[in-house]
Amino acid sequence: MAPKVLISDKLSAAAVQIFKDRGIEVDFQPDLGKDKDKLAEVIGNYDGLAIRSATKVTEAILEKATNLKVIGRAGIGVDNVDKEAASKKGVIVMNTPFGNMITTAEHAIAMMFAVARQIPEASASTHAGKWEKSKFMGVELTGKTLGVIGAGNIGGIVCNRAQGLKMKVVAYDPFLGEEKAKKMGVEKVELEELLTRADFITLHVPLTEQTKNILSAENLAKTKKGVRIINCARGGLVDEAALAELLKSGHVAGAAFDVFSEEPAKENPLFNLPNVVCTPHLGAATTEAQENVALQVAEQMSNYLLDGAVENALNMPSMSAEEAKVMGPWVSLAGHIGNFIGQLTDEPINAINILYDGTASGMNLAALNCSVIAGILKKANPDVNLVSAPVVAKERGIQISTTSQEKSGTFDGYIKVTISTPERERSCAGTVFSDGKPRFIQIKGINIDAEVGEHMLYTTNNDVPGIIGTLGGVLGKHGMNIANFTLGRAGAGGQAIAIAYLDEKANAEAMAELRDSGLFEQIRPLEFTLA
Structure with missing residues (x-):
C-alpha cells in the first residue's frame, strides 16, 4: 500500500509532483494548516505531513496522528513543531537547512549594506521630496572588522562574502576548529574578544538555551562604540530592549533585524528608532529558496517513506x-x-x-x-x-x-x-x-x-x-x-x-x-x- 502524505501549507507544484512520481499518494490542501481542528480531524489518515510555517503541529495534533511517521518542514526553523511530543510519538521531524542558505546569507549582507549607508531612511526621505544629502553620512565596509557569531552553513557563506568585500572577519563558534578557521580565512576568537573588536556583528546561530540572549545587556555593553548589529538568524538572540537603549545613547550606531523575539512583530523596542532597518523575516524569501526547500523536503520525505533514508532529521540520526x-x-x-x-x-x-x-x-x-x-x-x-x-x-x-x-x-x-x-x-x-x-x-x-x-x-x-x-x-x-x-x-x-x-x-x-x-x-x- 502506497504511503500517504498531506501537504497542509503552500508548496510548489514541482514538489507535489515529486511525491507523485515516487509513487506516494499526496493530498495537497495548502490552507488546511490554518484550521487546527480540521487538521486534527484528518491527520490520522496520513504517513507524512509536509509543512511550511503556517501549520502548527502541537501535541494535540500529534495525539490524533495515529499513522504519522514523518513531518517535513520546508525551511530551517521548526518552532511550529512540538519536537518533544513528536519524538515521544515516534515521528521523525525533518527540516531543509541547505535550501535557503545562500538566500539568508545574502539577506544578512544586504542588511549590513543598508545599515552602513542608511539606505531605507535615505530612500524614504528622497521619496518625500527632500534632498538631505548631508544627513545620511555612511561608513564603508572595506577594511572594517566583521564579527560573525556562528560560522556554520549560513555564517560560513557570510564570512566568504565579507572577505570578498575586503572586510577582516573574526568568528566565534565553539564548534569551529582552528584548522577549519584557517581554511575559511577567518580568525577564531572567543565571544568577549569579538565584542570588543568588531565594527559589525552578525548572528548566525540557532536559538537554544545556550544561545538565548547571547547578546545580553551585559554583552552589548562590552561592544565597541559605533558598532552595527545584524540579526537575520533567530529572534531571542539579542536583548532588544537593551539594544534600543544603546542605540538611543549612540553607543550602537545602527542595527538591522529580520527576526524578532515575538513574531509577527506588531511592536518592538527597536521600531521607529533612527538607523534601525527592519524586515518581516525575509531571510529565506526568494523565489529560488522557496522552490529549493519545497523540492528538498519532498525528496527527503519520499526517501524516508520508501527507502528508510533519514536526512536532516532533528530528532534522529541521519542515514543516507x-x-x-x-x-x-x-x-x-x-x-x-x-x-x-x-x-x-x-x-x-x-x-x-x-x-x-x-x-x-x-x-x-x-x-x-x-x-x-x-x-x-x-x-x-x-x-x-x-x-x-x-x-x-x-x-x-x-x-x-x-x-x-x-x-x-x-x-x-x-x-x-x-x-x-x-x-x-x-x-x-x-x-x-x-x-x-x-x-x-x-x-x-x-x-x-x-x-x-x-x-x-x-x-x-x-x-x-x-x-x-x-x-x-x-x-x-x-x-x-x-x-x-x-x-x-x-x-x-x-x-x-x-x-x-x-x-x-x-x-x-x-x-x-x-x-x-x-x-x-x-x-x-x-x-x-x-x-
Whole structure:
C-alpha cells in the first residue's frame, strides 16, 4: 500500500509532483494548516505531513496522528513543531537547512549594506521630496572588522562574502576548529574578544538555551562604540530592549533585524528608532529558496517513506539512502539483539553498553544505538521505535554507553550488547553473514550460531544428558516443528543454552511440560518481527 502524505501549507507544484512520481499518494490542501481542528480531524489518515510555517503541529495534533511517521518542514526553523511530543510519538521531524542558505546569507549582507549607508531612511526621505544629502553620512565596509557569531552553513557563506568585500572577519563558534578557521580565512576568537573588536556583528546561530540572549545587556555593553548589529538568524538572540537603549545613547550606531523575539512583530523596542532597518523575516524569501526547500523536503520525505533514508532529521540520526541499503541488515541485527535481551529481562534496566567491533564500528553508530535501545524497550513499550527509544530511555534514567574497537575475532564485525540491572548483567552478541541474515553468535559469554526467526524458544540448563531429547519430544508431542536448533555450553557439565527456531508460536501446554521436567533453569518463548 502506497504511503500517504498531506501537504497542509503552500508548496510548489514541482514538489507535489515529486511525491507523485515516487509513487506516494499526496493530498495537497495548502490552507488546511490554518484550521487546527480540521487538521486534527484528518491527520490520522496520513504517513507524512509536509509543512511550511503556517501549520502548527502541537501535541494535540500529534495525539490524533495515529499513522504519522514523518513531518517535513520546508525551511530551517521548526518552532511550529512540538519536537518533544513528536519524538515521544515516534515521528521523525525533518527540516531543509541547505535550501535557503545562500538566500539568508545574502539577506544578512544586504542588511549590513543598508545599515552602513542608511539606505531605507535615505530612500524614504528622497521619496518625500527632500534632498538631505548631508544627513545620511555612511561608513564603508572595506577594511572594517566583521564579527560573525556562528560560522556554520549560513555564517560560513557570510564570512566568504565579507572577505570578498575586503572586510577582516573574526568568528566565534565553539564548534569551529582552528584548522577549519584557517581554511575559511577567518580568525577564531572567543565571544568577549569579538565584542570588543568588531565594527559589525552578525548572528548566525540557532536559538537554544545556550544561545538565548547571547547578546545580553551585559554583552552589548562590552561592544565597541559605533558598532552595527545584524540579526537575520533567530529572534531571542539579542536583548532588544537593551539594544534600543544603546542605540538611543549612540553607543550602537545602527542595527538591522529580520527576526524578532515575538513574531509577527506588531511592536518592538527597536521600531521607529533612527538607523534601525527592519524586515518581516525575509531571510529565506526568494523565489529560488522557496522552490529549493519545497523540492528538498519532498525528496527527503519520499526517501524516508520508501527507502528508510533519514536526512536532516532533528530528532534522529541521519542515514543516507546508500547507508540505509548497506546498514539495513545491521540495523535489523541491532534491533534483534536488543529485543532478545529485552524479552529476557523482567527487572528495571540501569545501563546499556553497546560494543561495535570491526566492520560495525565504522557504521553510523548513532542509528544503530537507536535500534538497540528500541529493541530492548519494545517488551515494556510495544509502540517504541527508533525515534522515541532514546527519549523513553532518558525518561527512565537508563545510562547509554558505546564502545568501538578494531576487528578482534573470527568475524569481520559484530555488535555486543550488555545491560545492567539491580540484580544482574546480561549480554548478547550478533553479526550479519554474507547472505545478509542476522545471527546471534554469543549469549551469556557462550558461543553459538543461531539464525533469527519469528518464533523462537530459549532455554538454559546444566550440561547433562537428555536435554535435546526432552526438547524434541515435548515440542513434537504438541505438534511444534523445529526449523533450526542451536546448542552451546560454557564447558562440559557447566552451564548450557539452547535456541530453537520454531515454525509456529510456542504453546503454553508445551512450555508447562518442559518446566515440569525439572531439567531447565529458564524457558522463554521469544517473538521477533522480521523485515
